[in-house]
Amino acid sequence: MSLPRRRLLRHGLRAGLAAPLLSPRRAAEAALAPLVMIDPGHGGIDPGALGLDGTVEKIITLATGFDLRARLLATRRYRVAMTRTADVFVSLGERVALAQKYRASLFMSLHANIFAEPAIRGGSAYTLSAHASDRLAGALAKSENGADRVAGPKFQHVPTQVAEILVSLVQHETMLGSARLAEHVVAALGRVEPLLVRPWRQADFAVLQSVSIPSTLVEMGFLSNPIDAANFQKPAFRASVAGALTGAIDSWFATGGLARVAG
Numbered sequence: 001m002s003l004p005r006r007r008l009l010r011h012g013l014r015a016g017l018a019a020p021l022l023s024p025r026r027a028a029e030a031a032l033a034p035l036v037m038i039d040p041g042h043g044g045i046d047p048g049a050l051g052l053d054g055t056v057e058k059i060i061t062l063a064t065g066f067d068l069r070a071r072l073l074a075t076r077r078y079r080v081a082m083t084r085t086a087d088v089f090v091s092l093g094e095r096v097a098l099a100q101k102y103r104a105s106l107f108m109s110l111h112a113n114i115f116a117e118p119a120i121r122g123g124s125a126y127t128l129s130a131h132a133s134d135r136l137a138g139a140l141a142k143s144e145n146g147a148d149r150v151a152g153p154k155f156q157h158v159p160t161q162v163a164e165i166l167v168s169l170v171q172h173e174t175m176l177g178s179a180r181l182a183e184h185v186v187a188a189l190g191r192v193e194p195l196l197v198r199p200w201r202q203a204d205f206a207v208l209q210s211v212s213i214p215s216t217l218v219e220m221g222f223l224s225n226p227i228d229a230a231n232f233q234k235p236a237f238r239a240s241v242a243g244a245l246t247g248a249i250d251s252w253f254a255t256g257g258l259a260r261v262a263g
């Protein structure tokens with residue numbers, strides 16, 4: 001369901017107009033704002049990239065994640081959850097599972113990179129590669145209740161061939177949503193910092209493997225670059241990046257978010 005329709009229902013419910021048309025459970029779901037899952041990369045025993053001037057990726061991703069959460073909540077348009085809110089280790093599988101459990105509308109993983117060449121700097125956004133997603137869809141369709149998990153309970157116990165079609169339909173939609181999300185992220189980041197050459201990239205990152213939740217992994221900058229490393233230690237710069245990501249999420253939802261065909 002698109003955001004405008006959700007808003008319509010919510011306002012209708014407040015005015016007492018839509019209430020007789022919806023069951024209590026459907027009404028409660030319609031009244032909920034979409035949930036954004038923020039995933040601050042690394043944590044605990046996994047520090048992530050160790051950059052110049054003592055910068056540590058896990059600290060920068062968490063600080064930016066808190067800032068992003070505050071900004072998203074301030075819009076009053078979203079519910080927000082985080083895969084971690086402290087310096088603790090959370091496995092990649094648990095991060096994806098948390099997004100599924102919370103029925104997130106969007107998953108954004110925050111990272112900062114390092115590279116052997118210190119001159120390289122700037123932001124980029126990753127989505128799952130088509131090769132990786134094909135492999136996943138095949139495995140999921142064959143797994144027990146795969147179609148049920150992805151497309152909804154009404155597709156429980158369907159034959160494997162049907163499950164494959166359902167999973168690939170949902171996955172195709174999700175990948176389009178992820179690609180649009182990455183486009184919005186790149187456009188917004190480009191207004192506050194330089195971008196990497198080809199700033200939208202595709203890779204087989206494990207945290208991008210949700211079949212049904214549009215997901216992107218944001219490499220916010222390079223801690224091996226002196227300018228990026230200095231910038232990410234400044235709260236004001238992290239705030240500008242969090243502001244850009246909030247704008248990207250806003251424009252993604254405002255231009256349709258993800259309209260579901262199944263489920």
Ligand SMILES: [Zn+2]
Pocket residue numbers: 041042048049057110111112
């Ligand atoms: Zn990372």
